[in-house]
Amino acid sequence: MTLVNENIIKKQGYNLHVVKTDKYKTNTIVWRMKAPLESETVTKRALLPYVLQSNSEKYPTSTHLRSYLDDLYGASFYVDVAKKGDFHIMSFSLEVANEKFLKAGEPLLEKALQFMHEILQKPNVNNGALDKDTVQDEKRSLKQRIQSIYDDKMRFASARLLEEMYKGDPYALQANGEIEAVDEMNETDLYKYYEQAFSEDEMDLYIVGDVEAGQVEKIADRLFQFNSRTPRSPQTVRQTTPSAEPKEVVEKQEINQGKLHIGYRTHITFGDDDYFALQMFNGIFGGFSHSKLFMNVREKESLAYYAASRLESHKGFLMVLSGIDSKNYNKAVKIINEQLQAMKNGEISEKELEQTKAVIRNQVLETLDTARGVIEMLYHNVMAKTDVTVDNWLEAAERMTIEEITAAANKVEMDTVYFLSGMEGE
Amino acid sequence: MEKILFDQLQEELYFEKMDNGLDVYVLPKKGFNKTYATFTTKYGSIDNQFIPQGGNDYVRVPDGIAHFLEHKMFEKADGDVFQYFSRQGASANAFTSFTRTAYLFSSTDKVMDNLETLVNFVQDPYFTEQTVEKEKGIIGQEIRMYDDNPDWQAYFGLIQNMYHNHPVKIDIAGTVESIADITKDHLYKCYRTFYHPSNMLLFIVGPVDPEKTIQFVKENQSKKEYQDREEIKRLVEEEPEEVQEKKRVLKMNVQLSKCQVGIKAVDTDLQGEPLQKRELTMNILLDILFGRSSPLYYQLYREGLIDETFYYDFTQEKGFGFAMVGGDTTKPEELGDRIRTILLEAKTGKYLTEEAVERAIRKKIGSFLRSVNSPEYIANQFTRYAFNDMDLFEVVPLLEAITLDDVKRTAERVIAENRLTAFYILPKQV
Numbered sequence: 001m002t003l004v005n006e007n008i009i010k011k012q013g014y015n016l017h018v019v020k021t022d023k024y025k026t027n028t029i030v031w032r033m034k035a036p037l038e039s040e041t042v043t044k045r046a047l048l049p050y051v052l053q054s055n056s057e058k059y060p061t062s063t064h065l066r067s068y069l070d071d072l073y074g075a076s077f078y079v080d081v082a083k084k085g086d087f088h089i090m091s092f093s094l095e096v097a098n099e100k101f102l103k104a105g106e107p108l109l110e111k112a113l114q115f116m117h118e119i120l121q122k123p124n125v126n127n128g129a130l131d132k133d134t135v136q137d138e139k140r141s142l143k144q145r146i147q148s149i150y151d152d153k154m155r156f157a158s159a160r161l162l163e164e165m166y167k168g169d170p171y172a173l174q175a176n177g178e179i180e181a182v183d184e185m186n187e188t189d190l191y192k193y194y195e196q197a198f199s200e201d202e203m204d205l206y207i208v209g210d211v212e213a214g215q216v217e218k219i220a221d222r223l224f225q226f227n228s229r230t231p232r233s234p235q236t237v238r239q240t241t242p243s244a245e246p247k248e249v250v251e252k253q254e255i256n257q258g259k260l261h262i263g264y265r266t267h268i269t270f271g272d273d274d275y276f277a278l279q280m281f282n283g284i285f286g287g288f289s290h291s292k293l294f295m296n297v298r299e300k301e302s303l304a305y306y307a308a309s310r311l312e313s314h315k316g317f318l319m320v321l322s323g324i325d326s327k328n329y330n331k332a333v334k335i336i337n338e339q340l341q342a343m344k345n346g347e348i349s350e351k352e353l354e355q356t357k358a359v360i361r362n363q364v365l366e367t368l369d370t371a372r373g374v375i376e377m378l379y380h381n382v383m384a385k386t387d388v389t390v391d392n393w394l395e396a397a398e399r400m401t402i403e404e405i406t407a408a409a410n411k412v413e414m415d416t417v418y419f420l421s422g423m424e425g426e
Numbered sequence: 427m428e429k430i431l432f433d434q435l436q437e438e439l440y441f442e443k444m445d446n447g448l449d450v451y452v453l454p455k456k457g458f459n460k461t462y463a464t465f466t467t468k469y470g471s472i473d474n475q476f477i478p479q480g481g482n483d484y485v486r487v488p489d490g491i492a493h494f495l496e497h498k499m500f501e502k503a504d505g506d507v508f509q510y511f512s513r514q515g516a517s518a519n520a521f522t523s524f525t526r527t528a529y530l531f532s533s534t535d536k537v538m539d540n541l542e543t544l545v546n547f548v549q550d551p552y553f554t555e556q557t558v559e560k561e562k563g564i565i566g567q568e569i570r571m572y573d574d575n576p577d578w579q580a581y582f583g584l585i586q587n588m589y590h591n592h593p594v595k596i597d598i599a600g601t602v603e604s605i606a607d608i609t610k611d612h613l614y615k616c617y618r619t620f621y622h623p624s625n626m627l628l629f630i631v632g633p634v635d636p637e638k639t640i641q642f643v644k645e646n647q648s649k650k651e652y653q654d655r656e657e658i659k660r661l662v663e664e665e666p667e668e669v670q671e672k673k674r675v676l677k678m679n680v681q682l683s684k685c686q687v688g689i690k691a692v693d694t695d696l697q698g699e700p701l702q703k704r705e706l707t708m709n710i711l712l713d714i715l716f717g718r719s720s721p722l723y724y725q726l727y728r729e730g731l732i733d734e735t736f737y738y739d740f741t742q743e744k745g746f747g748f749a750m751v752g753g754d755t756t757k758p759e760e761l762g763d764r765i766r767t768i769l770l771e772a773k774t775g776k777y778l779t780e781e782a783v784e785r786a787i788r789k790k791i792g793s794f795l796r797s798v799n800s801p802e803y804i805a806n807q808f809t810r811y812a813f814n815d816m817d818l819f820e821v822v823p824l825l826e827a828i829t830l831d832d833v834k835r836t837a838e839r840v841i842a843e844n845r846l847t848a849f850y851i852l853p854k855q856v
Contacts, residue, residue: 023457025435025795062727066719070785074792097795101434133728141733144682144754148735151680153574254679254854257570290512299506302563305571323571351513358515358535365459365534370799 003368003390006378007213013226014203015382018213019374025101027109027209028371029094029116032379033201036234037088037170043142043177044185044193049079049090050138051130051190057122072111073097083175084383085269085314086234090197092119095371098210109211110219117223123194129187130194139182146179153420157259158319161418164249165263170234171315202231204382208371247416250329252423258326259420262336264318266311267411271384275313276396277408282311283356284405285343286320290355292339293320301335303328314383318412326422333417340414346406353402360397364390427640432819435798439819440636442644446652447624449812450643452636453804459534461632462801463541465548466809468627469620470525471598472745475661479618484661487616488607490565490600493522495613497565499529499548501557507547516540524594525743526813527620528806537634538642545628545646551617553610566602576851579676580684584750587671587847588690591663594746623652627812629805662745667692668844673762677854684851685758687765689841691740691747698815699824701742706790706824707836708740708749713786714833715772716751722768722777731761743814749840762848773841775834783830794821 009016035041059065069075075096082089096112124131149155159174166172203226207216268278286293286309297307307322324332367373368390381387430439440452471493475486499520500507511518516533529548533540572578582597589595599605630639669690696704715722716738726732736753751769755761772778797803808818 021457024799026799061724063719063721063724066717066723067785070717070719070789070792072792073795074789076793076796095796097792101436101795137727137730140730144733144735144756147681148754151576151682256573257567288512288517289508290506294508295506298564302560303567305564305568323567325567325570355509355512359512359517362460362515362517362532362534366532369458369460369801 003365004374004378009213009217011220011224012228014205014224016217016220017204017206017378018211018216019206019208019378020211020213021208022210023369024098024209024371026095026097026371027112027207027211028375029096029112030206030375031092031116031120032204032206032382033090033197034087034203034231034382035197035201036232037083037086037173039170039173039178041193042088042173043181044190045088045090045197046081046175046177047135047138047142047182047185048190048194048197049081049092050141051134052119052123053077053079053092054134054138055124055131056118057124058118060124068115072108072115075112081175083171083173085312086170087314087383088175092116093372100210109209109216113219113223120198121224125191128191130191132187135185135187135190139185142176143179143182146174146176146182149174149176153253153255153257153259154321154323157261157418157420158321160249160251160420161261161263161319161416164247164418165416171317199227200229200232202382204379206375206378208374246414249416250419250421252421255420255422257323258329258422260320260322260324260329260332261418262320262333262414263416263418264320265413265415266316266318266408267413268408269316269384270313270380271386271388274404274408274411276393277400277404278311279360280356280397280400280405281343281408281412282309282318283360284348284352285309285339285409288356288359290352290359292342293322293336296335296339297322297332301331303332303335307336313380326424329419329421337414340409340412343409344406344412346402348402348405353400353405357397357400361394364393427637430819434822435819437798437819438636440640442640444623444644444647446647446650447622448647449627450640451627451629451808452634452639453629453631454634454636455632455801458633458801460532460801461534461537461630461634462530462532462805463544463628463630464528464530464805464809465544465628466526466528466626467620468525468625468813469527469616470523471596472524472593472662473620473660474593474596476619477659478615479622479655484659485615487612488600489596489604490598491608491612491616492527493599494561494565494605494608495616496520496522496527496529497561498553498558498613499551502547502550502552507543510543511540514539514543518544522598524598524746526810528809530805532801537632541630541639541642542646545643548621549650551614551621553613555610558608558610558613562605562608565599565605569599569602572597572599576678576680576684579678580686580752580849580851581750583674583676583849583851584686584688584847585748587674587849588669588688588748589746590666590670592665592746593662619658622655623647624655625658627809629809631801631804665745669847671847673848675850675852677852680851680853682754683756683758683853684752685755685761685765686750686752686849687762687769688847688849689749689769690845690847691742691749692840692842692845694742694745694747696742697744699820701814702811702816702820703824703828703832704836705740705742706821707828707832708840710783710786710790710825710828711772711778711833711837712738712740712749712751713789714782715768715777717786717789719785719789720782726761726764731755731757731764758850758852762850766846766848769841769846770843772837775837778830778834778837780830783828783833787825787828790825791822794825
């Protein structure tokens with residue numbers, strides 16, 4: 001069985017990935033650029049895609065640019081920046097209707113790729129600088145984007161946990177960069193960085209839809225030319241040795257619900273032999289609504305509406321998160337610790353094992369029903385320099401044993417407990 | 427069994443009404459792994475005054491009860507329904523809106539087992555005093571979570587500005603105080619009134635055989651006893667046309683301000699095609715004014731009044747409806763005034779041109795095609811439309827038929843000074 005038919009074609013300066021499928025009524029095009037996560041570049045990379053998506057040489061204002069997209073039957077176009085492991089990823093995504101569902105046959109795919117080319121390679125540049133007003137506007141927007149993290153208490157608590165847990169490691173940085181660095185940037189520096197990124201980053205172009213690889217390749221060859229490169233690796237970070245005792249950080253704000261976020265080091269990342277055991281561990285511990293955290297923190301003790309665990313595959317970082325009354329802090333931490341201890345002791349039932357296998361299998365297959373999901377799955381291989389297929393993924397999950405999962409659980413180390421508490425008792 | 431073809435979209439829809447009144451729809455999706463099913467009752471947070479089945483007088487039930495009932499459907503004498511779905515590889519969920527409560531699962535395997543679990547658990551209530559009490563802690567935390575969420579506070583704040591009496595102004599989950607009053611008897615009363623199959627719709631979308639699926643549901647339903655019964659009687663107090671408050675400010679522990687401007691809908695007795703046309707035309711109008719390709723969007727952005735969180739939406743159902751325009755901003759009052767001015771100008775036809783209408787229509791058609799990639803969208807939107815006698819699959823033809831004149835007339839009719847309101851969230855000074 002081959003679930004995803006990925007055709008990878010090596011090009012000078014980038015890799016072209018074509019996934020042919022007739023599932024969707026649209027074609028999806030994603031351009032990804034990957035570089036090490038570093039404090040010198042993080043804020044520039046957080047700003048750059050937003051400047052590029054605003055306008056271009058051919059479309060000098062966002063009104064021109066967005067009108068063109070509307071004319072392409074409301075093509076959706078957006079950018080984002082993400083942190084994956086020790087890397088910082090810029091993405092440009094374009095989703096356009098498949099012409100066969102429209103009355104008038106227009107070569108929408110070709111137009112869409114042409115558009116992507118304009119955005120990436122023909123920006124709005126004057127005298128060696130990106131457009132000044134655009135950079136100004138996007139700096140303001142970026143600041144608001146960074147500020148809005150404070151307003152979403154769940155995201156705020158996650159960000160604070162990372163800052164505390166990964167002091168001195170770039171992983172403490174946020175994908176949106178640092179607010180203090182925003183004002184220091186100008187249109188000339190940013191253009192320099194633009195040129196640097198396009199000559200140094202590891203770049204991948206994904207196209208998912210009812211398309212022929214040969215046809216796509218021909219269009220891409222005409223549009224995308226880059227110099228060859230050897231992408232940089234992150235500098236090896238001094239491993240912050242976790243202290244023997246987990247760190248506890250409690251902060252207060254005027255909020256109704258306390259946010260409990262606990263960080264763990266798993267010492268396992270994507271591509272490791274025990275990675276799938278770690279996935280299963282996460283599923284049984286707090287990944288699903290049959291998991292130990294959900295059953296004990298929520299269903300048994302009624303302490304929370306949500307109590308879950310999340311895994312970051314490329315850093316090997318695990319986080320437990322739960323929203324609780326501040327007065328229940330100690331009780332919640334105790335229950336969460338007990339659940340982790342149970343996992344380490346191998347207290348995993350056959351039922352939990354079978355449920356989690358079934359649900360993970362379902363989750364993987366569902367992910368493949370969206371073009372974005374397909375690209376996310378495939379990009380793991382770019383991140384980890386592996387060639388794990390989706391089929392490998394499912395087979396590996398299927399044969400996991402309680403012993404293997406218990407072994408993975410025993411690598412998991414609690415590092416930092418972060419609690420954003422309400423003001424009660426003051 | 428009826429079969430309906432949609433040529434342009436290359437989709438087929440199968441339908442049958444069960445003997446007990448349940449509407450069952452199946453939309454086969456080839457090539458997909460996932461099957462997604464929703465089992466929805468036409469019962470939401472606004473249905474808080476009604477004549478209970480078998481009774482003679484109107485009763486008023488505690489705020490937040492439809493949502494509470496949704497939570498409690500998952501607990502049975504022998505445990506939690508999530509466990510069954512997990513064992514069968516499915517992920518299950520539910521949600522409550524103003525007018526609907528939907529139970530759903532998605533799975534790539536054991537689809538018929540999961541479908542059976544879905545239908546059976548929703549048709550088999552089990553409420554005890556003890557389990558009802560236990561849920562109050564969990565839902566209490568859900569409410570607290572929303573209390574801290576500025577987007578939700580802005581959304582509800584704006585609706586509360588608009589409505590004097592209509593229960594749409596009540597938060598869907600209720601309050602910690604209102605849910606404290608809920609008892610198992612309340613839950614049974616609501617369940618018996620609103621969960622009769624004739625008030626419900628089952629929608630299945632995925633790589634399934636439509637005939638076998640409908641047959642399966644039919645056999646399942648034929649084993650259950652349901653009495654025919656009278657139409658549900660809901661009571662809604664008279665609602666004035668104008669908004670309750672023109673402007674309100676909420677201070678929260680945030681760094682960024684928010685501004686939301688709303689228009690309270692008129693003609694809220696519309697149903698069927700006229701309602702669908704109203705909704706689509708209003709969204710075209712708002713896109714012309716505030717969409718990302720509009721010159722006004724560019725201006726507001728350049729002036730530093732908006733960022734990418736700026737959005738608009740118009741939604742209307744029987745008895746209520748509203749347009750919302752707004753987002754994060756550092757100049758809330760200024761943005762609010764600008765949005766108001768633009769809306770009132772549009773009422774007189776300003777900004778509305780053939781070209782702008784055509785572009786907005788093309789954009790909406792494209793975004794609809796993207797949406798029908800999503801089984802979740804199809805099932806949820808189809809159900810919402812069906813409960814208002816509208817048809818999801820008529821969206822493209824209806825959009826294509828919208829003219830500049832329609833947009834102008836709608837702007838003239840819907841936008842009015844006395845139905846405009848603004849709600850602001852400002853940072854609390856620390």
